[in-house]
Amino acid sequence: MRSKPEFGKISSDDAVQIDACIHKLVYADSDISYETAHFALKGLCERIGNSGFFDYFEKNWHDCQDRWVMHRRADLPHFQNHTNNRLESFFGKLKDGVDGSKSMAVCVKTLVAYDRRVENEYRYRLARIGQFVHSGYDEEMANVLRFTTPYVAGKVAEEYAFALDRLETYTFLRDDEDGHILHVDGGKKSYVFRDDDWRCDCEFSVSMRLPCHHVIAFRKSASAEGPVIPWASIDERWTSPLRELKKVRQFSYERYSDKDAGREVLATMTQTQRYAEALRVTQRIASELSDIDETDEFRRSLDFLEQQWRNFRQKTCEVATPREPGEPGKRRSAAHNDSDSIDELKDQEMSSDGDSSEDKEVEEVLAGAPTIRLNPKARKVGRPKKQRQKTVASEKEGRKWFDAAESGRKTSGDVTLVRVLDNLDRDQPGLIETQRRLSGVLVKFAEADAKKPKFKRMKNPVLIQDAFYILPAKLLDACMAVLPVANTEASAISVDEASQDAAPTAMVETVHIKDVGAFSRTQIETFKRCQNLKTAVQLGIDMHKWLSEEGLPSLPAQYHALAREVARNVLESYPYKEMKGLSRMPDYKYTMLYRLTPPTWMTDAAIRACCERLVAGTGTCRFAGELTGRTMTKKTRSKDAVQVDVALRNRIMG
Incomplete structure (x- = not known):
């Protein structure tokens, strides 16, 4: 998808989310699971601006679910193989003998020869005399392994062990209308099987055509005649048909000692063919010489080759053979x-x-015999080996994060961080409800906490569009530090002007983090906004705990009811809710109360609010302003220092 230009460029993180969503669609076990994943894919494509991919999915895949969705294919004998790996393996083997330079006749000849060779190998395996054994199998499994393969026996062994382990949990009820039908209960789902052909409607029995643990458990509990594992339910595909051995006349052999018979006769090569072969060999020699790092060794090798060329030219070179x-004393032909x-x-x-x-x-x-010296510095031929284990681990991690993000969206009540925060500011619930909604927003890339972000202005950056998480605290602070001030002197906002004529710029302010991705300024500020709200909620809960456990016992009895009322008010109020009885200032929120818990220092907003309450509550107090203080390097008090500003003192005393 990422390689197709019609779908646009998307980030690696968004591509991993789409891959995980497609995986949920492929392995959906019911219509409800499929519809849930389908709705998630639609919302994901809309959020990252890739609606073209969803339209392509609707047109080419949504209408043919019977071919690729798991629960739609549960009643098909697919033998638990949902890929075309066998076909790809067949094509890969054909590429060893067929390439683009071959004609159609040569390709067909190679294809027929390979098919004949595979058929002969299959016939040899069928006609081979002997049987498989396994030291860990009992008599039941040994009999199954005798006429099947180790792969089939391994699958049946899993069902056999599971049936013996869950034998007492299953209940079997025979159908009233058809006596050969039995209903199985006791597991996650109820299943039905027949006792005449021992076929069950569970996924394993239908897809693999093998006896499932329901049938084995019933035969074990009912003490049915014959083996516990019904051989009749093993499909013919898995069995090894025995052929009758025909008696043949014993043959004898004699050693064949003719030395000249059976040797390969080489065809005469033309001058063009000889030149092509010689050019191929000299190119290989030149490639090996170019890989030599030491100059002296290179010169010696080059002189040796020049000497060999002189010998060939002068007809003085003799090719020796074993x-x-x-x-x-006899020498053989060089051919x-x-x-x-x-x-x-x-x-x-x-x-x-x-x-x-x-x-x-x-x-x-x-x-x-001649010896060949291999150059360890020679470059290996072919594509580098893919780190399959690392790729599978990253895919599993991406699917886990997708499931966690979808669960977090359900908990938060919305699909984007901005809308979650806007809904909280609009509803203004209590601390417990706010904490519950924010619990769906997880911290991602915790291992990249020590990364150093870089700030860039880019024209068309590839951003992570669907980020329903926040970055670690240290990394987020570093991202905020590299961002320039948004309201600079050059782009200052004039409050007096009725309208702004600022034209939007084409450059996007981007923060790039190695091995993580790129985020815009708006996304970084949203992450910081969510982190600040989480911190404020935790401080509010800690303050409620302090008031209930430490503050209340230290007060006189007549103030206990008031302390409980304050604690309840703190717990039921939104952190950014305005406090009643104070002027409408941005700092007069419930968050300033969270700093009153010892030993935390009070902010200037809390001190100012306390002074305003004293002035409003008593007529003898007046608030003149704040005095800016600074720390002194010495503990001694200077006699000449002015303790209070003269104008402020005259205002208070006057």
Whole structure:
């Protein structure tokens, strides 16, 4: 999907979420599960701005669920194989002998030859005499393994062990209308099977065509005749058909000692073919020489090759081959391949009757065989091996995060962080309800807490659009630190102007985090807003706990009712709710009360609110303002220092 330009560019995190959602659709076990995942996919594509992919899915996949959805294919004998791996493996083997340069006739010939070879191998496996054994199987499983394969026996063994373990939990009721039908209860679902063919309607029995644990448990509990595992319910596909062995006349063999017979006759090569072969060899030699790092070794190798070229040109080079057994002084033709002679001698060694003289001759020939020195620095041919284990682990982690995000959206009551926070500001529930809704917003990328984000201005950044989580506290603070001030002197907002004519810029302020992704300024500020609300809720709950456990016992009895009322009011109020009886200032929220818990220092807003309450409650108090203080480096008090501003003192005293 990410490689197709019509679907646009999406981030890796969003692509992982779509992959996890598709996985939920493929392995849906009911219509409800499919509809839930389908609704999630639609919302996900809308949030990341990729509606084209959802339209493609609706057109090509949604209308043919019977072909790929798990619960739709449960009644098909798919043998628990939902991929085309066997077909891909077949094509991969064909590519070893077929490429784009071959003609159609050669391709068909290769295909037929490969099919004939596979058929012969299959016939050989069927006609092979013997049986499989397993030391861990009892008599029942040993009989199953005798006429099936280890793969089938392993599947049946799992059902057999499960049936013996759950034997007492199942209840079997025979149908009133049809006596061969039995109903099985005691598990997550109820199933039905027949006692004439021992076929059950569970997924394992239908898809694998093997006896399931329901049938095995019934036969064990009812003490049915014959084996506990019904052989009749094992499909013919899994069995090994026995063929009658025909008696043949015993044959005898004699050793064939003709040395010249059976040798391969090489065809005469044209000048073009000889040049192509020589060019191929020289290119390989040049590739090996280019990989040599040491200059001296490179020069020596190059001089050696030049000397060999002079010898070939002057017709002074003689090609030596291993000696024939019994002919120490004779040289063979250079056209004969050394490997052929070695292979023949190895075959003779394997088929010999223990003659020591022949063994010595074979050892002499093998000792004189040419050796090949491999270059360890040579680059390996082919595609690098895929780290399958790492890929599977990352896919499983992405699916877990998708499930956690969907569960969090249900808990929070909405699908995006901005809407969740806006709903909380509008509803203003108590601390317990606010904490419950925010519990659906998890902290992701905890392992990247020490990463250093970078700020960039990009024209078309690939952002993580569907981020229903927040970053770790340390990483989020680092992201806020790298963001420039939004309201600078150049782009200052004029409050007096009735309208703003600022044109939107094409550049997007982006924070890029390595191995995590890219986020916009709005997303980072939303993360910080959610984190601040979580922190405020926790401080409010801690204050309620302190008032109930420590503050209340330290007060006189006549103030206990008032303390309980204050604690209840704190618990039932939203952190950003305005406090009654005070002027409408941004700081006069319930959050400033959360800082009154010892040993936390009170903020200036709390001190100012306390002064305003004293002024409003008593007529003898007046609030003149705040005095800015600073810490002194010395503990001694300066006599010349002015303790109170003169204008402020005259205002208070006057």
